[in-house]
Amino acid sequence: MKLVDGLILEFDKALRALLARGRSARPVPGSKFSEAELSDQEKREVAALMRVNHCGEICAQALYQGQAWASKDSAVCAALDQAAREESEHLAWTESRLEELGGRKSLLNPFWYVGSISIGIIAGKLGDAWSLGFLAETERQVEKHLKGHMQRLPALDRKSRAVLEQMEFDEAGHAHVAEQLGARELPRAARLAMRVASGVMTRTAYWI
Numbered sequence: 001m002k003l004v005d006g007l008i009l010e011f012d013k014a015l016r017a018l019l020a021r022g023r024s025a026r027p028v029p030g031s032k033f034s035e036a037e038l039s040d041q042e043k044r045e046v047a048a049l050m051r052v053n054h055c056g057e058i059c060a061q062a063l064y065q066g067q068a069w070a071s072k073d074s075a076v077c078a079a080l081d082q083a084a085r086e087e088s089e090h091l092a093w094t095e096s097r098l099e100e101l102g103g104r105k106s107l108l109n110p111f112w113y114v115g116s117i118s119i120g121i122i123a124g125k126l127g128d129a130w131s132l133g134f135l136a137e138t139e140r141q142v143e144k145h146l147k148g149h150m151q152r153l154p155a156l157d158r159k160s161r162a163v164l165e166q167m168e169f170d171e172a173g174h175a176h177v178a179e180q181l182g183a184r185e186l187p188r189a190a191r192l193a194m195r196v197a198s199g200v201m202t203r204t205a206y207w208i
Contacts, residue, residue: 066120
């Protein structure tokens with residue numbers, strides 16, 4: 001019965017991540033700024049970048065969900081739960097910014113969700129040290145990815161920049177917590193495979 005209840009709960013989380021409107025306990029970063037005068041081309045570019053980031057947050061929700069499901073350590077589960085809550089806020093922020101820019105979410109979000117939760121479960125089954133190492137490496141790569149996006153933003157778009165800056169700050173915190181809990185450094189081949197997979201997702205989500 002516990003297994004059935006757990007599966008129902010996980011399915012509910014999936015539906016909320018994919019279909020429900022994101023919610024945030026914190027104000028959306030940059031909400032105090034007025035909308036910048038952007039050209040149509042600039043709006044399309046920023047919307048595409050935000051679509052990529054929204055898709056990345058969908059993946060993060062699924063990844064942490066899978067890792068927490070596979071972990072038996074309460075401290076690790078608590079860290080994953082906290083990261084997931086902050087990532088759900090990132091989901092709300094990027095969704096809000098997409099709407100303001102007249103953009104849309106990635107059509108492939110369900111596909112990326114299924115793939116990410118599968119990876120999360122596999123990482124969790126390898127043991128908490130490796131799972132935390134996977135979490136830390138994921139966040140480090142996301143930080144680098146966000147820095148690249150901020151360099152591509154129009155100089156006047158302070159609203160989008162504020163969102164990405166707060167996301168970067170939160171991701172760094174998640175990586176630090178994982179390291180404190182005993183994250184193991186992943187092999188170079190694993191880190192490279194993660195970068196390749198991330199590259200495929202970001203390039204695809206930019207257009208689709």
